[in-house]
Amino acid sequence: MKNIMLTMEYDGTSYAGWQRQSNAMTIQQEVEEALQDLTGETVPVIGSGRTDSGVHAKGQTANFRTDSSIPPEKFSFALNSRLPRDIRIVCSREVSRDFHARFSATGKKYKYSMIVRPQDTAIGYRYLYHVCVPLDVSAMQEAAGYFKGTHDFASFMAAGSPVRTTVRTVAGVRLDWDDPFLYFMVNGNGFLYHMVRIMAGTLIEVGRGRIDSLSVPEIIQTRDRKMAGPTAPPQGLSLEKVYYEKIFS
Amino acid sequence: MKNIMLTMEYDGTSYAGWQRQSNAMTIQQEVEEALQDLTGETVPVIGSGRTDSGVHAKGQTANFRTDSSIPPEKFSFALNSRLPRDIRIVCSREVSRDFHARFSATGKKYKYSMIVRPQDTAIGYRYLYHVCVPLDVSAMQEAAGYFKGTHDFASFMAAGSPVRTTVRTVAGVRLDWDDPFLYFMVNGNGFLYHMVRIMAGTLIEVGRGRIDSLSVPEIIQTRDRKMAGPTAPPQGLSLEKVYYEKIFS
Numbered sequence: 001m002k003n004i005m006l007t008m009e010y011d012g013t014s015y016a017g018w019q020r021q022s023n024a025m026t027i028q029q030e031v032e033e034a035l036q037d038l039t040g041e042t043v044p045v046i047g048s049g050r051t052d053s054g055v056h057a058k059g060q061t062a063n064f065r066t067d068s069s070i071p072p073e074k075f076s077f078a079l080n081s082r083l084p085r086d087i088r089i090v091c092s093r094e095v096s097r098d099f100h101a102r103f104s105a106t107g108k109k110y111k112y113s114m115i116v117r118p119q120d121t122a123i124g125y126r127y128l129y130h131v132c133v134p135l136d137v138s139a140m141q142e143a144a145g146y147f148k149g150t151h152d153f154a155s156f157m158a159a160g161s162p163v164r165t166t167v168r169t170v171a172g173v174r175l176d177w178d179d180p181f182l183y184f185m186v187n188g189n190g191f192l193y194h195m196v197r198i199m200a201g202t203l204i205e206v207g208r209g210r211i212d213s214l215s216v217p218e219i220i221q222t223r224d225r226k227m228a229g230p231t232a233p234p235q236g237l238s239l240e241k242v243y244y245e246k247i248f249s
Numbered sequence: 250m251k252n253i254m255l256t257m258e259y260d261g262t263s264y265a266g267w268q269r270q271s272n273a274m275t276i277q278q279e280v281e282e283a284l285q286d287l288t289g290e291t292v293p294v295i296g297s298g299r300t301d302s303g304v305h306a307k308g309q310t311a312n313f314r315t316d317s318s319i320p321p322e323k324f325s326f327a328l329n330s331r332l333p334r335d336i337r338i339v340c341s342r343e344v345s346r347d348f349h350a351r352f353s354a355t356g357k358k359y360k361y362s363m364i365v366r367p368q369d370t371a372i373g374y375r376y377l378y379h380v381c382v383p384l385d386v387s388a389m390q391e392a393a394g395y396f397k398g399t400h401d402f403a404s405f406m407a408a409g410s411p412v413r414t415t416v417r418t419v420a421g422v423r424l425d426w427d428d429p430f431l432y433f434m435v436n437g438n439g440f441l442y443h444m445v446r447i448m449a450g451t452l453i454e455v456g457r458g459r460i461d462s463l464s465v466p467e468i469i470q471t472r473d474r475k476m477a478g479p480t481a482p483p484q485g486l487s488l489e490k491v492y493y494e495k496i497f498s
Binding site: 120 | 257258259260305307325326329334335336337338339340366367368369370371372373374376487
């Protein structure tokens, strides 16, 4: 039995997120159905983690076990011919038996993309959040810097999410302004439910002058969701990369 | 009577190009209908030029005449609320009486975007041509250099197009490789029918080793469409900018 790792992209616009659900189409279900059609096997495809409804991925990872004799690197092409146009397997390869897309992951990188100008865009609006007022990018940059490090990010988690600990380490943050586009990149060892979208929503409030950049450390300290900004909409978010410590092959 | 200039974006995927047609929906028709709905006036909206079916624009320009009392800069917002999601007016302003979006234009800039790797993409595939084999980008860069200057580009025009002259001046060309994306940018005083797409198709043939980069001057010289490469598909093409000599305000 082989363990196959997938690296994939998807446009999340038409899906209720990654994770299989009983009443809505999800990316996991599409991939599992394509795999069943290809190999005849009914096996779970384990993702590195969930992505929310409407969130995109450029570097989602997953794995599954198979007895199929299809060469590992051919799965990408064989699955792509069975998948909808907005889901593509970019790479498939055999990895060691103990590789698990979720438990083996050591970190993730997300990107939140905005277009900042009065008029919305016609091109790529599926991947951008439209902010119609000017933003103070330097203030946002200062605020984003406070996210770096190991903190209790309870203020940046959707209320009521069941987790053992709300402590996470943010390894890096970056804001890139490429007029009229603004990109917020963040990577770390793990992210709470809605964490990146609440960070983005908070940075936008800072950019609009509604939250002082200097108050971000205090927002973190209060561990109170109500202190942070709103949850920015899903279409701006993309899971860019999942990190693994070892080469599992 | 005011003369209003529009700068607009569109995702050309769902349209039979810019120019009004009797049997298919076009961008010009959408804008004219939105304008009629807004002002009650039935006036032509003059574009800087046609774009083909499926071709996009980030900087198409147009103008129209109106007796409406709507402030010129408000047309963008008022029209956007009446236009489909894949057409956006980015800017509207009053210009002098003699401004004509097509005849006043002194040049244009186009971008042809490709993704070069075995697997296609799920993100932004509406705006990319997928090339599944590796390309020799240096050879393409050399070939593209020969397009620069004033030449008779008859080899790079769809056969049978009725034009007075096939001489055009290409002011600049550029190829940007941002793995796995390849962008071909070209600007000049004017372009023949399908010219940029035939240039892109020819460069891809050079990248694949099927046309020698050194033979491009000869391809130009023959004035024979059959000597150049195929017409690259429309979805990779975008009209980026239209140049005007004077400030018309």
